Amino acid sequence: MKIKLYLPGAYFLGAMAIIPTLYAAPLAKNDLIVIDDLFIKTKPQCVGIYIVDVPESFDNRTHIATYDDFKIESKFIDLPAFEQRMKLREQALHDAINRPENEPENAPFIKEIIRLPDNQGVIFDKNKNGYDDIYRKLEAHVYLNPIAFIITTDFRDFSDKKNEERKKHYLERGFTEAESNQKPAKLAAMRSLISRLNGRLNHDLPTQKGVCIPNGFISDDGRNHKVVIGFSYKNDDFLLGINTDNTRIADGDTFFERNDVINDALKNLNMKTLKKYAAMANSIPFEAWLFNGVQDNRQKMLQVYDFTLYANEAVATASKPRVTIGLDSKYKYTRYSEAQMVEIWDRIVGSLRYKPSAF
Numbered sequence: 608m609k610i611k612l613y614l615p616g617a618y619f620l621g622a623m624a625i626i627p628t629l630y631a632a633p634l635a636k637n638d639l640i641v642i643d644d645l646f647i648k649t650k651p652q653c654v655g656i657y658i659v660d661v662p663e664s665f666d667n668r669t670h671i672a673t674y675d676d677f678k679i680e681s682k683f684i685d686l687p688a689f690e691q692r693m694k695l696r697e698q699a700l701h702d703a704i705n706r707p708e709n710e711p712e713n714a715p716f717i718k719e720i721i722r723l724p725d726n727q728g729v730i731f732d733k734n735k736n737g738y739d740d741i742y743r744k745l746e747a748h749v750y751l752n753p754i755a756f757i758i759t760t761d762f763r764d765f766s767d768k769k770n771e772e773r774k775k776h777y778l779e780r781g782f783t784e785a786e787s788n789q790k791p792a793k794l795a796a797m798r799s800l801i802s803r804l805n806g807r808l809n810h811d812l813p814t815q816k817g818v819c820i821p822n823g824f825i826s827d828d829g830r831n832h833k834v835v836i837g838f839s840y841k842n843d844d845f846l847l848g849i850n851t852d853n854t855r856i857a858d859g860d861t862f863f864e865r866n867d868v869i870n871d872a873l874k875n876l877n878m879k880t881l882k883k884y885a886a887m888a889n890s891i892p893f894e895a896w897l898f899n900g901v902q903d904n905r906q907k908m909l910q911v912y913d914f915t916l917y918a919n920e921a922v923a924t925a926s927k928p929r930v931t932i933g934l935d936s937k938y939k940y941t942r943y944s945e946a947q948m949v950e951i952w953d954r955i956v957g958s959l960r961y962k963p964s965a966f
Contacts, residue, residue, distance in 0.1 A: 634946045641943075642950045649958075650810040653819035655836045655851035656965040657891075657930050658812065660958035665840040665847070667809050672820035672836045676793070677800060680757040681822035683808075689755045693729060693748045700733050713740040721794075723749065723801070730797065732790065741765055741773070745790075745797055754806030754822045758797060762789040803828060809838075816964045831925050844941040845912070845934055845948070847955070853928035855920075862894040862917040869896070877901055878913065882949065889960040891930075893918035897952070899945060904938055912936045912948045916956060926966060932956060 634642075648663040672679045684692075697720070704716040718740070719732040728749040734740045747758040765774035765787045774787050785792065803817070803826040813819065817826040820836055837850040863885070873879060878900035885894045895916040902911045913935040923929040934952050936943075943951065 634950055638944060638947050638950070642947055642954070645951070646954055651812055652809055652838060652849070653812050653824075653962050654838050654849050655818050655834065655853075655928060655930065656962050657849075657851060658958070658960050658962050659849060659932070659955055661840060661847070661955060665842075667821055667838045668841055669837045669839045670821045672823075672834070674800060674820075674825060674834055675796065675832050676760045677797065678759050679804075679820060679823070681806075681820070682755050683753055683822060684755050685753065686750060689728075689748075689750045692755070696748065697729070697731070700731060703734070703736070706736070710739070718743065723747075727751070727801070730794070732794075735761070740767070741770055743790075745793055747797060747801060749801055749804070751804060751806035751823070756804065756806075756823065758800065760793055760797065762793045764788050764790050766790075799828065800825065812962060814963045816966075819962065833925075834928070844939055844943055845936040845951075846939075848933045849930070851928050851930040853923075853925045855923060855929050856925065857921055857923040857929075861920050862896065862915070873898060873900075878911075881912075881945070888918070888956055888958075891918050891959055891961070892921065893956070893959070894920070895956065897949065902937060909936075909938070909940065910945075911939075912941070912945070914948070914952050918959060930959075932959070 645662050645664075649660040650663050650665075651658050651660050652665075652667065670681050697717075700717050701715075704711070704714045713734055716734045717731055718734070721730040721732070723729060728747060730745055730747040733744055733746055735742050735744050742761065742763060745758075745760050745762065747756070749756045749758065763786070765777060777787055778784070805813075805824045805826070806822060807813065807819075807824050809819075809822065813824045813826075815826055817824055818834055818836065821838065833854045835850075835852045835854065837848065839849075840847040863883075878898040880896065881899045882897040883895070885892070887893070893916050895914070897912070897914040899910065899912050902909045914933065916932040918930045918932070919927055920929045932955065934948070934955070936948070941948070
């Protein structure tokens with residue numbers, strides 16, 4: 608697919624258009640020194656099957672990923688703190704049935720407590736607040752040194768004798784026995800996920816096949832899974848986000864093909880194109896669009912930047928997912944100039960690559 612760009616000065620390399628850096632102000636020597644200082648030490652960040660290098664001072668602020676029907680939260684804590692948190696959580700769940708929104712007929716609030724082997728943690732089969740106990744939640748607390756994970760998923764269970772009539776009507780509507788009690792399947796899938804989950808620091812790069820999530824790694828089991836992962840880095844100057852989503856399979860629509868919608872939005876936001884190009888980063892094709900403009904923040908006009916990249920969008924599959932990178936200074940009094948922001952962007956984007964054993 609050829610990409611048509613209507614910016615002056617573009618030249619084409621095959622189907623990829625490269626826009627020279629003249630679209631941003633030239634990087635002066637003093638500007639370069641500032642950026643060199645920011646990047647004097649970098650660290651790799653593994654996001655799904657991708658890696659980017661960011662300044663060492665950057666810390667990921669996002670600690671949630673989704674894996675099939677499971678929401679995974681993670682936190683770096685020591686073992687005593689995890690044990691205390693798990694104890695307090697169990698007590699809170701035991702007490703929950705006494706809250707006004709939880710009806711006594713749905714007691715007990717905790718239906719089952721499953722202790723994990725090797726003191727790794729616990730799985731609670733618990734009611735959902737405000738629902739009858741047909742609709743419940745599995746909530747796992749798992750400690751994989753030095754990371755504490757909370758893994759949750761919702762499920763349906765008509766198996767209690769008091770629900771016989773409701774189950775009968777449910778099956779008469781064409782649903783199956785397995786659909787009337789999802790707990791066995793959900794619990795087996797949760798156990799499988801826990802068995803393949805490991806804690807890690809975000810700069811540690813696993814060498815086996817699988818996906819990196821915040822503070823963790825899930826090894827591959829040879830099956831297809833729906834995985835959505837995000838990392839974000841926030842400071843006084845800008846917000847950097849890196850996201851990968853293997854549920855968005857290539858369908859012929861790409862970033863640049865949404866050109867008209869984006870241009871309309873730019874007009875409403877007082878933004879304009881600074882740079883627009885398609886290129887490769889370590890054999891990964893991407894389309895990038897860099898905007899700048901002004902923003903009214905409490906009656907003070909700010910110079911703002913909003914840079915976006917979509918990689919592997921045209922060829923996205925479950926095993927080679929789309930990845931997006933965004934850098935913006937909205938509502939920030941950034942100290943960086945236009946040229947410096949573009950240089951920061953170029954260094955991060957240029958480091959985009961696949962993790963070892965990605966495929």
